[in-house]
Amino acid sequence: MGLDLPAQPLEKSAAASPYRVLARKYRPQSFGELIGQDAMVRTLGNAIATGRIAHAFLLTGVRGVGKTSTARLVAKALNCIGPDGQGGPTIDPCGVCEPCRAIAEGRHIDVTEMDAASHTGVDDVREIIEAVRYSAVSARFKIYIIDEVHMLSKNAFNALLKTLEEPPAHVKFLFATTEVNKVPVTVLSRCQRFDLRRIPAEALVDHFRRITEIEQVSIEPDALLMIARAAEGSARDGLSLLDQAIAHGGGEVKTEAVRDMLGLADRGRIRRLLSLLLAGDASGSLAELDEAQALGIDPAALLRGLMEQLHAASRAKAGRGGDPLASAEERAASEELGASLGWSQLHRLWQLLLKGLSDVSLAPDPNEAAAMVLLRLVHAADLPDPAALIARLQGQGEGTVTAPTPRAAPPPAAPRAEAPAPQPQATSSLPGSFRDLVSLLEAKGKPLRAVQLTGQVGLIRFAAGDIALKPLQPLGANFARELEADLRAVTGASWQVTLSDGEAEPSLAAQERMEEERARDAILAEPSVAAVLSAFPETKLETVNPKDAQHA
Template sequence: MDDESPGLGLDLPEQPQKPADASPYRVLARKYRPQTFAELIGQDAMVKTLGNAIERGRIAHAFLLTGVRGVGKTSTARLVAKALNCIGPDGQGGPTIDPCGVCEPCRAIAEGRHIDVIEMDAASHTGVDDVREIIEAVRYASVSARYKIYIIDEVHMLSKSAFNALLKTLEEPPAHVKFLFATTEVNKVPVTVLSRCQRFDLRRIPAEKLSEHFANVARAEGVEVEEEALQAIARAAEGSARDGLSILDQAIAHGEGKVTADQVRDMLGQADRGRIRRLLETLLTGDVAATLTQLDETHSLGIDPGSLFRGLMESMHSVTRAKAGASADPLQSAEEREHSAELAARLSWGNLHRLWQLLLKGLEDIRIAPDPQEAATMALLRLIHAAEMPDPSALAAMLAGGAAVAGAPSVPAAKPAAEPKASLPLDFAALVEAVESQGKQLLGVQLRDHVGLVSFAPGEMVLKPLKPLGADFSRELAAAAKQATGQNWQVRLTDEGGSPSLQQQEAMAEERMRAAVLEEPNVRALLDEFPDATLESIERKEA
């Protein structure tokens, strides 16, 4: 073989050489992971508590960090490890809330290579054997650090036996050992473990702080991002810095040197909202044929019925917020905001609540139905027809007033409580009204609630006390009746006979009216649709 011939005698193309200083790309969520407590956004209360504990030497042996994904639980655990093991640039420092970041322990912990800071993922180390290794190792002193620190992520994934094995060591660990637990589901952590830890609940990061943080990251990356785009990303992140940075990373790759709000909305799948708005408009017009046609179009495009209903519910939520005067969603375009404001002006609160409940019921039907598309069809038809019905309070008022309702039996209007006043009251109720008109309100309450009528005639009445009355009741009533009518009255009390009090009679009349309303087919249909709904008093509603 010729010495000048390469390898196997093949003329291989020259391989491009990687620059010596080239490094693999790091996603923004890792690149901008906080390295100091000052960089940890949205957790000021926790940082203050930890700072005070370290300053006063009241450092617990176990910490539990809980919160939704991406708020900084693991980052905080690493920062605590640095704070407890920092020795300062001169090697003489002690525990501090502001670790220097340049000493060997700080750099080793930041790079994940410190021998005395052990990180374990409980999702892949769930058994008692994994915990037994920790129990055996804690007996030995740390190699080079001030404290041996165990960071256990997603600690709720440990098995019951693993938790039980950890309890005694967790309660009385050696002085050189600290435990830092992180979890997104604190309700799955046994109470026996919670009672042995100092718990810190990391809050969702406010959208305005996330937007400001993302703006700083964009400037550091040399990328121009619209303010509205930053707000949309912060809104979509739902309080998670990591999720927001991942979205921003994707948006930068999606754009061409500049990130716009329209690009972000398109990237997040907001482009189909126009189809959702058109379907909602068609539903509200009651056009059955057009609604089914649009539903079939979404099915042919591969849109999941559940996703479709969730989109409709998002639109209804936006309309409700617009009607309440709340600030607009940053994820919405100007067109969507105008549409929400227009529907808010058209729909009443009753209609909004009824539509929301029907959509929620439809989403549940889609989830359990054998054919989700069929369930979506029936749910939309139910929504169209139910939207045409009056709400229960309006229907009750119509029935009480004798108004005709489609499909409802005729209900006569209630008779007035009393005939027009003559010179003398014609019945006991009219006399009570006459007495009350003279300013005798307390006596009127007694006549309505505390007595039953035995007999009544002009100038004479016999009453049965239903509750204790004063000794002068008969005399006071005779004087008040004379003042109201200009005629002498005889009042006699007896313990025999007697009808229910006027207040009891009114309650029974209201109950009869309520029963008549509840038996009306349209009202029954509404109550079947909303099992938790109740019919309020017609008198209170009208008032």
């Protein structure tokens, strides 16, 4: 693995130098050690091989994916002279020549690193502008690495523009930022941009495993997986957590210790809680939450664990398999869960958890917010699947509509046994099409809602009690909820409205216009009409409203 300092024998490095944190010790020293950024490395390699080297590069991405490390590697690649001193720019810098070693140690006179967070003013940029006029002292290129470039002031950016657009041939600029949206477009247009991706958990697991082997640290596979997932695609964050876990365990990393350190719930607890929620067991779900709270488990981590379970079940249901890093037992559980839940229920639970995660982060007491989220999930799990409801309405289902997940139902009271269930009566006359539904809204005193559904949305899916729409215009944050309330008022049945960016039909208004155009074209194609238009060229075919014709 690469080190900040020149390579040393592994067995001697710990004793020969003071301790350095893993994130510094294993900073990539070559493009081959840069994990998860293969596309960028390939592009840079081709550019260097063909001599098409841009004068400015912008590296963007979340924290810890290798932006600054990449900038230093580019500086080495452009200035490497090879072990014999005769080499040129290369994607595989030797690491032993004087420019490579000086850049790795941060002492090369022609490679300047500047932290824009602490040097934000125009005076700092003016120093760079003055210095670029002079040739490099000993390197092939004079290179300026500006980290967190979005922190520069507006005046500083403006001062840099001219130099950035037409720098001297011996100067290269390398910018790094986590917030590319704050960089002016005028700067972006003058740079070759590379978006560094989050590093997949599988790649992080392999990377961390190699490091623990070099460090001679014993670590359990599940602990390694937890750290990789908690890193959220950041190698630096993951190495910091690994460092902490090694210190916490005294050189031996156990799964339980990592779970306690991260405030996570074990997967068995998550599956048990999800089963209680789907069974509608409110008391058992809250008891599980209380136990997790007593163990110091973060309520947000608990909700994220539930979301992971639902995501794995959805992937399994779609035929894409579960998490490749999960055990065979976990993948089998995901397949079983996906088979037992309908798509609408999976989507509904996911949206509730997503909203609940936001509530927990904003609430004064996260545990209270988590409890309310679990109660909402219990209620949602008890709702019937729209597909089962439709089957019942069409006479294809059993005598009662039940939730897709089995649960013990209380014995019915005597009066309810004598009276027919009210739900089929309330929904027996539901509109059979989306167009009929819009007409019903207009007839029932909801003209504004009918106008919205006519011209501002496209239909993705329609079934009794379930609509999916694609907004064609801004509709407001509460549109779906308000539409559900209006549909319940005019039909007497519960509806689920989903807004999505999927493929949709044209709006009803657009369909009407297309029908009018087709009818118009058919009329114009009639021989008699064509003859009239030929004889009287100024004749026009007009559409007349019947109401207007009555008053004419």
